[in-house]
Amino acid sequence: MFFGLGVLRGLMVTLKNFVTSYFMPPDRGGLFTVEYPEKRLPVIERFRNFPFLVYDKDPENPRCVACEICANECPTKCIYIEKDTDPNKKPLRRPAIFDIDITVCMNCGICEEVCPFDSIYMDHPFEVASSDRLEKLLFHKNDLLKSNDYFHKIRPTHAAAIDARRRAVEEKKKSAAVKPSETGQPPKAQNGGKP
Numbered sequence: 301m302f303f304g305l306g307v308l309r310g311l312m313v314t315l316k317n318f319v320t321s322y323f324m325p326p327d328r329g330g331l332f333t334v335e336y337p338e339k340r341l342p343v344i345e346r347f348r349n350f351p352f353l354v355y356d357k358d359p360e361n362p363r364c365v366a367c368e369i370c371a372n373e374c375p376t377k378c379i380y381i382e383k384d385t386d387p388n389k390k391p392l393r394r395p396a397i398f399d400i401d402i403t404v405c406m407n408c409g410i411c412e413e414v415c416p417f418d419s420i421y422m423d424h425p426f427e428v429a430s431s432d433r434l435e436k437l438l439f440h441k442n443d444l445l446k447s448n449d450y451f452h453k454i455r456p457t458h459a460a461a462i463d464a465r466r467r468a469v470e471e472k473k474k475s476a477a478v479k480p481s482e483t484g485q486p487p488k489a490q491n492g493g494k495p
């Protein structure tokens with residue numbers, strides 16, 4: 301065998317790949333390196349970066365009821381919540397403070413998994429680097445609150461499934477709340493039927 305033929309063959313493969321990379325699409329051997337940041341690959345729906353809070357219509361009344369389940373379950377303890385109160389200092393079912401230290405968050409999505417109120421989901425933006433840790437990387441409630449329309453925009457399948465489930469629960473509640481007289485049934489005795 302001619303000495304060095306293998307080397308020549310290898311060089312031919314390199315040459316072929318070098319030339320085709322400039323003229324062929326990525327799926328046929330062309331350049332597959334995305335020239336970021338000029339170009340970006342679309343982010344898949346289930347991509348998760350940092351969490352955000354969902355509100356339906358009014359950001360002053362988010363879905364979050366400040367139950368703190370997410371904060372307790374967060375493995376890095378990077379969520380800090382304080383309940384809002386009324387003028388008489390009675391606690392309200394909404395957060396006054398909801399902070400997430402995204403320098404500590406490890407993008408695990410556990411907060412999303414455990415939230416019983418469909419309030420917290422993982423967001424898509426990933427270009428959040430900053431040297432100003434306290435001003436830019438500690439997300440406050442107003443940074444975290446995003447509309448349900450936004451949720452639909454980034455995760456249409458997931459958001460639609462959540463909406464459908466929430467609607468079904470509302471319908472169930474409404475039908476359970478229909479008075480017995482409206483259903484034609486006799487009202488239940490309040491004292492267990494005793495005289």
Ligand code: SF4
Nearest residue numbers: 364365367368370415
């Ligand atoms: S985001 Fe969900 S789990 Fe966390 S405090 Fe709000 S309602 Fe509770």
Ligand code: SF4
Nearest residue numbers: 374405406408409411
């Ligand atoms: S994604 Fe994980 S680490 Fe980040 S806030 Fe949620 S539970 Fe905590």
